[in-house]
Amino acid sequence: MSNDNDPRSKSGGGTTEEPESAKSRDVDLVxxxxxxxxxxxxxxxxxxxxxxxxxxxxxxRNRGRLEEIRDGLGAGAADWPILVADAADDASLDALARSARVVISTVGPYARYGLPLxxxxxxxxxxxxxxxxxxxxHRESIDRYHETAVRTGARIVHSCGFDSVPSDLGVYRLHRRVAEDGAGELTDTTLVVSDLRGGISGGTVDSLRMQIDAMKKDKQARRTGLSPYSLSPDSATEPDLGRQSDAAIVRGADIAPGLGGFLAPFFMGPYNTRVVRRSAALLGHAYGxxxxxxxVMAVGSSSLSLVPAAAVTAGMGGLVAGLGFGPTRALLDRVLPAPGDGSGEKARANGRFAVDVYATTSTGAHYRSRVAAxxxxxxAATAVMLGESALALALxxxxxxxxxxxxxxxxxxxxxLAERxxxxGFTLDVARR
Incomplete structure (x- = not known):
């Protein structure tokens, strides 16, 4: 794993100043x-x-389609410039990057299309x-371009949607509150998805396919994918905390008093946990x-919740195994959403989520933070998170x-970002229990 990737390590402690080269761009956001x-x-x-x-x-890539999108955004967007750029054309991407202060990329799978931008x-x-x-x-982006971005002052901020804003901000704000209270450092910390209603993205499924294929073909990719510290600046400096599993069933009472039943692994946990651990390391292990x-995710509050928790765990393993085996992948591809598919307007409006992050501190205090929308x-919620992330960087x-x-x-x-x-309408609360 590469080292010396602290965000301040190559810029004399970092800076809040915008790079001079970015101050006279054609647009603020693209x-x-x-x-x-x-x-x-x-x-x-x-x-x-x-x-x-x-x-x-x-x-x-397509000026005509971009103009159609712009025309549908109302009179306020009528003079928005159109920039033609293609992931396979480095010159067009260079021109795009030089034209904007902040670029928002929604073009995935990122392993296929993302690194040139x-x-x-x-x-x-x-x-x-x-x-x-x-x-x-994410790992390849760090290894190739972290030091370049430090040198130029760019902030390359990955995972600004449901992956992984609720997780990352939930823990970050918990840490800030504990520090303000003088209650020590974070120790055992668990995010519980307590409410979740929404569709599965076809792009997410396609990204999973690509990662499974890469890990099957390459031993280093497999080690990276399985390491709990695969996104850390330097895994050798991480504390030895024993085995950390992202696919375990957990008793609610082991997380927090009064939390009943058994909880299943959260299907986005294997990625989110690595983002949160990278944040902890980039902050000098300030979390503790x-x-x-x-x-984990809630599947019921009674002792019978062990059954659905086990079913969810088996289903997650079955999906990964099925996508990794040709004949079953072909069958799954018939029922899983395709890239570019999305939910309807009514379904987007009726969706919701709530996550609660429970933590015990080194002084024995108990805290909980909540992120919900x-x-x-x-x-719908991801569009807000990504758009507000870009606005926060620009403004x-x-x-x-x-x-x-x-x-x-x-x-x-x-x-x-939390304030935006x-x-x-997002809930972002922290309380001592």
Whole structure:
């Protein structure tokens, strides 16, 4: 695993100043992949909620389709510039990165299409946000472009959707409150998905397929995918906390008093946990040297909940195994959503999520933070999270952490993102129990 990847390590302690090269760009924000399902949702959110005076643009391969999207966004978007760029054309990506202060990428799977744009933004000193939940892509982005981004002052902030804003901000804000209270450091910390209603993204399924294929073919990719510290700056400096499983059934009473039943592994936990552990390391292990983190989901509060918890666990393992075996993959592909598919407007509006992060501190204190929102987590809520992440980088840079490089939502944006999401109706609370 590469080392020396602290966000401040190559920039004299980091800076909240925007790179000089980014101060005279044509647009403040550009949505790359605006003709895709999530790209259209993000563009719509920005058209409705971006403050007056923010210069917005749309980017992608097809000018005609981009103009159709722009025409559907209302009169306020009529003069948004169109930028034609293709993941297979480095020159077009360089031009895109040089034209904007912040680039929003919704073009996945990121392992297939994402790295050229990360390179362009890192070299141009352009801030960047995306939706990735792909650990192998994230790792390669760190290894190739972290130091370049530190040198230019760019903030490359991956995973600014449901992967992994609720997890990362939930723990980050918990840490801040514990520190303010002088209650020690975080130790055993568990995120519980207590409410979840929404569809499965076809893009997420396609990303899973690609990662399974890569891990089957390459031993190093398999080791990276399985390591709990696969996104850490330097795994050799991580504390030895014993085995950390992302696929275990957990008793609620072992997490917090009064939490009943058994809880199943959360299917996004294997990625989210690594993002949170990277944040902890980039912050100098400020969460605590005995910080242990896992994610689970509620399936009922009685002793009988062991049955659905076991079923969920088996189902997750079966899906991965099925996608890794040719004949069963062909069958699964007939029923799983295809890339580009998305939920309808009514389903997006009726979706919701709530996650509770429970922690015990080194002084024995107990805390809980909650992140919750209305809207389909993978689509409606994610569009808000991604759009507000980009707005925070463009407008609230001075209030964000001092950092540059390949970062996480907590280390690259932090509290300004929490405040923006709260203004959009998200719940972000922390309480001592």
């Amino acid at each position: 949505v790359y992949g605006a003709t895709g399902f999530v790209g259209r949702l993000v563009a719509g959110h920005l058209a409705e909620h971006a403050p007056e005076g923010v210069r917005l643009g749309l980017a992608g 990360v390179r362009a933004c890192a070299e141009a000193g352009t801030d960047y946000v995306d939706l990735t939940g792909e650990v192998l892509f 040297r005995r910080f242990r983190y896992r994610e 209305h809207g389909d987590p993978g689509y 609230d840079r001075a209030a964000a952490p001092e950092a540059a490089g390949v970062l996480t939502p907590a280390t690259g944006i932090g509290q300004p 999401l709260r203004s959009r």
